[in-house]
Amino acid sequence: MSHNAWLSKKTKNGKILCEACSQACILDEEEYGICGVRQVKDGELKLLVYGLAAAVNIDPVEKKPMFHFLPKSKAFSVGTVGCNLSCQFCQNYEISQYPKEHEHKITGREFPPDSIVELAIENNCASIAYTYNEPIVFFEYTFDTAKLAHERGLKNIYVTSGYETHKAIDLLEPYLDGMNIDIKSFSNEFYKDICGAKLKPVLDTVKYAYNKGLWIEITTLLIQGQNDSDDEIRSIAKFLKDIDDSIPWHLSAFHPTYKMLDIPRTPASTLHRAYKIAKEEGLKHVYVGNIDDNDYESTYCPQCKNRVIDRSGHIGSLVTNKLDENGTCPYCRYKLEGVWS
Template sequence: MSEKAWLSKRLESGKILCQACAQACKLEEGEYGICGVRKVEGGELRLLVYGLAAAVNVDPVEKKPMFHFLPKSRAFSVGTVGCNFSCKFCQNYDISQYPKEHEHKIIGHELPPENIVKLALENGCDSVAYTYNEPVVFFEYTYDTAKLAHESGLKNIYVTSGFETHKAIDLLQPYIDGMNIDIKSFSDEFYKEICGARLEPVLECVKYAHEKGIWVEITTLLIPGKNDSDDEIRSIAKFLADIDTSIPWHLSAFHPTYKMLEPPRTPESTLLRAYRIGQEEGLKYLYIGNIDNEDYESTYCPKCNKRVIDRSGNIGQFVTNELNENGCCPKCGYKLEGVWS
C-alpha cells in the first residue's frame, strides 16, 4: 500500500525533502530515500509500506527492551521492511534491508492501523511497539496507529536507532509513551563505517525525547574490538548521567550475524565491566541483556538496594514485580522512575 508521506516538504529546487529522519534525503521524481520505502511519485513523497506489516508478534515488553515500562505486560509488536541505517550487525536484516537488496521490492501483508489496535486489544496487550525495523521510516503509519491506540487506552513504544528529527518527535510526543533508543557507539567513525549514519543526531534525539517527557531507555550492543573499550563505555555512561541518572541502560551481548561474522560473541566479563563503569558514573538502572543472569537483569531500589523486580531469561521475560502501581519500593517507599500504570 502507498500513502502520502506527509512529513515532507517541497524545496525551491523542486526536490522533496523528507523530514522524518536526520538522513534528510532530498529526492527528485522517481528517487527513493536511503530507507528504501519512501519515494517521490507524482510530485509527492509516498510511503510505500503504509499498512503493510512484514513482522507481527505479541512480545513481553521486556523484549523491546523496556524494563521500567509496564513490567510483565505484553506489547503488540509490528514492523515493516526498510531502514535508514545499514548496520553490518543487524539482527533483523532480512526485513530492514530487504528493499535495498531486492531492487526496491516491497513485501508485507495488509494490516491497517485500526486492525493493529483491534488485535492488540484481543491479545491482552497494554501497548503497541513499533519495532523490528526502524519505525521512523514508516512514520505516518506509526503516527496513525499510535493515535488510535491511545484513543483505545493503549500505550505506544518506539524501538529506534534514534535518527528522528525534532519535527517527528514533536508530532509523536502526544502519543508515544516510551522509546528504547540505541546508542550503538560513541564514535562517529563507527556510525559512518558500520551503520551508514552519524552519532550526533542520535545524541540529540536522546536529549530531545527526554526533554519532551517521553520515557527513554537506552540499549548498547557491545561488540568485541569495535565499541567495548573502557573509554567508549564511560563516554556513553557520562552522556546519559549528564541528562538524567535515572535513564535505564541496557548492555547487550553481540553474536555474529549478517555482515559482521568475525568478532566473537561478547563475553560476560565485558558486560559486567560495562555495568560497573555505569555504576561509577552514577547511573541508577543498569541491565545486562542477551544472556541469562538474573542478578544483572533485575531492578534494585536506588535508595535501599532491595531487589524490587526479579527478572530471568535471556531477555528478562520472566518477571516478579514487587513495586506497587505507582512504582514505589515496598521496603522504603522510594518511587522508582518509569511508567508503571
C-alpha cells in the same frame, strides 16, 4: 501499499525533502530515500509500506527492552521492511535491509492501523511497539496507529536508532509514551563506517525526547574490538548521567550476523565490566541483555538496594514486580523512575 508520506515538503527547486529522519533525503521524481521505502511519485513523497507489516508478534515488554515500563505486560510488536541505517551487525537485516538488497522490492502483509489496535486489545496487550526495523521510516503508519491506540487506552513505544527529526518527535509526542533508543557507539567514525549515519543526531534525539517528557531507555550492543573499550563505555555513561542518572541503560551481547560474521559473540565478562563502569559513573539502572543473567537483569531500589523487580528466564519470561502502581519500593518507599501504570 502506497500512501502519502506527509512528513515532507517541496524545496525551491521542485525536489522533495523528507522530514522524517536526520538523513534529510532530498529526492527527485522516482528517487528512493536511503530507507528504501519512501519514494517520490508524481511530485509527492510516498510511503511504500503503509499498512504492510513484515513482522508481527506479541512480546513481553521486557523484550523491547523496556524494564521500567509496565513490567510483566505484553506489547503488540509490529515492523515493516526498510531502514535509514545500514548497520553491518543488524540483528533484523532480513527485513530492515530487504528493499536495498532486492532492487527496491517491497514485501509485507496488509495490516492497517485499526486491525493492529483491535488485535492488540484482543490479546490483552498494554502497548504497541513499533520495532524490528526502524519505525521512523514508516512514520505515517506509526502515527495513525499510535493515535488510534491512545484513543483505545493503549500506550505506544518506539524502538529506534534515534534518528528522528525534532519535527517528527513533536508530532508523535501526544501519542508516544516510551522510546528505547540505541546509542550504538560514542564514535562518529563507527556510525559513519559501520552504520551509514552520524553520532550527533542520535545524541540530540536522546536529549530532545527526554526534555519532551517521554520515558526513554537506552540500548548499546557491545561488539568486541569495535565499541567495547572502557573509555567508550564510560563516555556513554557520562553522557546519560549528565541528562538524568535514572535513565535505564541496557548493555547487550552481540552475536555474529549479517556482515559481521567474523567477530565473536560478546562474552558475559564484557557486559559485566561495562555494567561496573556504568555504575561507577553513577547510573542508577543498568542491565545486561542477550544473555540470561538474573542478577544483572533485575531492578534494585537505588535507595535501599533491595531487589524490587526480579527477572529470570529468557527475555522477561519470568518477572516478579514488587513495586506498586506508582513505582514505590515496598522496603523504603523510594519512588523508582518509570512508567508503572
